[in-house]
Amino acid sequence: MSATATSAHFKENAHAALTDARLQGAMAFSRNFVSRRAAAVERLPEFDALRDSAKAIKDHALAHLDLYLEAYESRVRASGGEVHFAQDAEEARRIVIDLCKAMGAKSIAKGKSMIAEEIGLNHALEGAGIEAVETDLGEYIIQLRGETPSHIIAPAIHLTAKDVEGEFRKAHRDLAADRSLAEPEQLLSEARQVLRAKFLAADVGVTGANFLIAETGTSIIVTNEGNGDLTQILPEAHIVIASIEKIVPTLEDAAQLMRVLARSATGQDASVYTTLSTGPRRPGDPDGPRAYHVVILDNGRSTMLGGQFQPMLRCIRCGACMNHCPVYQAVGGHAYGWVYPGPMGAVLTPSLIGVAEGGQLPNASTFCGRCESVCPVRIPLPGMMRHWREREFERRLSPAPLRYGLGFWAFFASRPALYRLATDLAARALKLAGRGKGRFAWLPFAAGWTGYRDLAAPEGATFQSRWRAKSGAVK
Amino acid sequence: MNSREAIFASIRRSLGVSGQEQTRRFEVETRLKQAPPGVVPKRGQGDPAARLATFRAEAERAQASVAEVAAWADTPAEIARFLRDNNCPATLRMGADPRLAAVPWSETSLEILHGASDGRDVNAVSAAFAAIAETGTLALVSGPDNPTTLNFLPDNHIVVLPREAILADFEGAFAKLRATYGKGAAPRTLNLITGPSRSADIEQTLLLGAHGPRRLHIVIVGED
Numbered sequence: 212m213s214a215t216a217t218s219a220h221f222k223e224n225a226h227a228a229l230t231d232a233r234l235q236g237a238m239a240f241s242r243n244f245v246s247r248r249a250a251a252v253e254r255l256p257e258f259d260a261l262r263d264s265a266k267a268i269k270d271h272a273l274a275h276l277d278l279y280l281e282a283y284e285s286r287v288r289a290s291g292g293e294v295h296f297a298q299d300a301e302e303a304r305r306i307v308i309d310l311c312k313a314m315g316a317k318s319i320a321k322g323k324s325m326i327a328e329e330i331g332l333n334h335a336l337e338g339a340g341i342e343a344v345e346t347d348l349g350e351y352i353i354q355l356r357g358e359t360p361s362h363i364i365a366p367a368i369h370l371t372a373k374d375v376e377g378e379f380r381k382a383h384r385d386l387a388a389d390r391s392l393a394e395p396e397q398l399l400s401e402a403r404q405v406l407r408a409k410f411l412a413a414d415v416g417v418t419g420a421n422f423l424i425a426e427t428g429t430s431i432i433v434t435n436e437g438n439g440d441l442t443q444i445l446p447e448a449h450i451v452i453a454s455i456e457k458i459v460p461t462l463e464d465a466a467q468l469m470r471v472l473a474r475s476a477t478g479q480d481a482s483v484y485t486t487l488s489t490g491p492r493r494p495g496d497p498d499g500p501r502a503y504h505v506v507i508l509d510n511g512r513s514t515m516l517g518g519q520f521q522p523m524l525r526c527i528r529c530g531a532c533m534n535h536c537p538v539y540q541a542v543g544g545h546a547y548g549w550v551y552p553g554p555m556g557a558v559l560t561p562s563l564i565g566v567a568e569g570g571q572l573p574n575a576s577t578f579c580g581r582c583e584s585v586c587p588v589r590i591p592l593p594g595m596m597r598h599w600r601e602r603e604f605e606r607r608l609s610p611a612p613l614r615y616g617l618g619f620w621a622f623f624a625s626r627p628a629l630y631r632l633a634t635d636l637a638a639r640a641l642k643l644a645g646r647g648k649g650r651f652a653w654l655p656f657a658a659g660w661t662g663y664r665d666l667a668a669p670e671g672a673t674f675q676s677r678w679r680a681k682s683g684a685v686k
Numbered sequence: 687m688n689s690r691e692a693i694f695a696s697i698r699r700s701l702g703v704s705g706q707e708q709t710r711r712f713e714v715e716t717r718l719k720q721a722p723p724g725v726v727p728k729r730g731q732g733d734p735a736a737r738l739a740t741f742r743a744e745a746e747r748a749q750a751s752v753a754e755v756a757a758w759a760d761t762p763a764e765i766a767r768f769l770r771d772n773n774c775p776a777t778l779r780m781g782a783d784p785r786l787a788a789v790p791w792s793e794t795s796l797e798i799l800h801g802a803s804d805g806r807d808v809n810a811v812s813a814a815f816a817a818i819a820e821t822g823t824l825a826l827v828s829g830p831d832n833p834t835t836l837n838f839l840p841d842n843h844i845v846v847l848p849r850e851a852i853l854a855d856f857e858g859a860f861a862k863l864r865a866t867y868g869k870g871a872a873p874r875t876l877n878l879i880t881g882p883s884r885s886a887d888i889e890q891t892l893l894l895g896a897h898g899p900r901r902l903h904i905v906i907v908g909e910d
Contacts (some may be wrong), residue, residue, distance in 0.1 A: 240889045244890075261725050264724045275714050276701070277697045277698050279714060297689060372888050399888065407897070435886075436883055441839070444875070455693065455697070460717045460721075461718060461721040464724070469856070480880075484878070484880075484898070485880075487878075488875055496833075498803075498828075517701050
């Protein structure tokens with residue numbers, strides 16, 4: 212079983228998030244992403260052509276995934292590395308733990324990896340008596356708090372500098388109690404100092420991978436801090452954990468994807484560190500890991516191929532969809548209740564943990580379409596959320612009031628004359644009731660809306676009656 | 687059936703293929719052999735002078751500092767100046783790169799240390815394998831000449847870059863990699879580095895010097 216999910220309680224989670232003043236304050240900082248991405252896109256005239264190219268590369272790689280995986284595997288072996296296959300989270304955890312035990316590893320440095328989150332790796336390592344330290348600053352902060360990431364590239368986006376200061380004072384007891392941590396620079400500097408010791412002491416480094424290159428058997432990580440690099444070059448062994456869809460054919464293909472990844476994620480033209488790793492230390496190398504292992508995880512992805520949800524496997528985890536999502540921006544990532552939040556999480560989660568558990572998430576959308584409009588690999592996210600809603604409805608998993616409500620609406624909607632009469636009457640009644648303020652702070656059956664904002668009162672005539680009047684005038 | 691076989695079987699079942707189709711195999715082999723370049727931005731293209739100008743502007747945009755010297759023999763003085771101006775100690779760690787070994791370090795008062803870093807070095811110098819004008823990115827390869835630890839552990843990382851190693855784009859760097867290491871092979875580590883280390887994990891405020899170097903200084907060697 213993977214990391215535990217509370218996705219089925221999205222509504223309750225979202226309600227709590229909307230009334231959490233601290234979270235709402237922290238989320239305000241995340242709005243920088245939108246302007247940074249826009250500026251980076253503006254600087255690159257070829258950006259949209261690169262998106263088409265990136266999409267085509269992922270489509271091609273997925274359609275030939277078995278063959279590229281074979282090629283990748285043989286190149287890794289040729290460079291002295293080992294490849295392990297895990298069908299599910301449990302098997303992936305067991306492979307990593309067995310490797311660590313075989314090497315006598317007591318402590319692990321970890322680079323940022325969403326796959327590690329997906330399989331609940333830290334918890335399992337702890338259970339096996341192995342200390343795992345997250346080294347990405349955001350991941351380190353949430354590890355101290357015992358939390359999961361609330362954003363796929365900015366895991367601690369739900370926290371303020373004040374929150375971080377509190378955690379550091381609690382965790383770093385051996386540092387002077389009267390030290391100043393008022394500035395973010397001081398927090399960063401303290402994390403650098405504390406984690407530097409962890410890097411140097413670690414027996415094994417675990418990283419994820421942004422891409423796996425079939426041509427050369429190379430794993431690629433893209434970071435800004437340099438923690439992923441220290442994680443993999445200092446310990447005796449480097450373990451990469453990655454899911455099957457990370458495979459791309461060639462280095463040139465990776466370059467196409469890197470160009471859209473950094474810009475879509477942080478608005479940088481290139482991330483600070485793009486690191487290509489191929490096998491273990493070579494003869495004569497004065498540094499680098501002596502062992503190199505890749506754990507390739509399926510966890511349900513292979514069954515998404517060839518079906519409605521295959522396009523989701525193009526995702527390169529940039530986070531642009533959540534940065535541009537009004538629902539994510541309002542409730543933050545934890546409300547989604549599992550590993551992947553925002554629009555990409557709303558589509559991926561039901562695929563990976565089932566529609567019974569994750570089926571609520573595709574409802575967390577206004578269908579505004581911004582996610583699809585910024586997706587670097589053009590995943591039709593709203594369309595796929597619609598597919599999930601249909602499945603949820605077909606499998607009678609939607610809540611009873613929603614089903615009755617839809618049935619009630621369908622009764623009228625399939626009888627046009629009755630529908631026109633009813634909506635006309637309702638619009639007039641609401642206009643009458645809302646006269647004066649022109650909006651409602653409360654309405655029966657609409658508490659989900661009016662709980663957070665007013666509902667505008669209709670102006671009397673319905674769209675259909677106005678349309679009829681307008682087209683009559685044209686004739 | 688082991689997990690490897692189960693995963694391949696599941697992929698093939700979903701895709702409706704056997705894995706033996708000649709056309710699919712041919713397509714994959716061709717792509718791996720030819721490595722088509724895709725869309726390559728114009729930004730990095732141009733003659734050597736244009737590439738130098740673009741590289742410099744992009745690297746500075748990513749908060750690296752850049753200096754130009756006429757010859758390799760001029761690099762020690764420039765590096766000593768950089769360290770002095772930033773109040774850094776007069777020590778410098780480097781690998782066995784013959785280009786760095788051949789320059790007159792004794793003309794400066796720098797204490798030179800050799801080999802990989804154990805984390806106690808404040809300054810290190812590497813020689814670049816290539817650079818990418820498009821994004822102001824340096825390409826460094828692992829090995830005894832330029833140990834990878836030097837790229838990440840010291841506070842100040844200085845990279846010497848011959849002007850002719852400034853290529854237009856990533857594709858150029860990969861072509862050079864294949865020419866050097868052979869088709870389908872790669873060095874243990876290829877670091878593509880664009881500016882000094884940074885993090886924006888606290889309140890989305892960009893701060894330099896996260897886990898890697900706080901400063902990245904690039905010394906470009908060569909004359910018009």
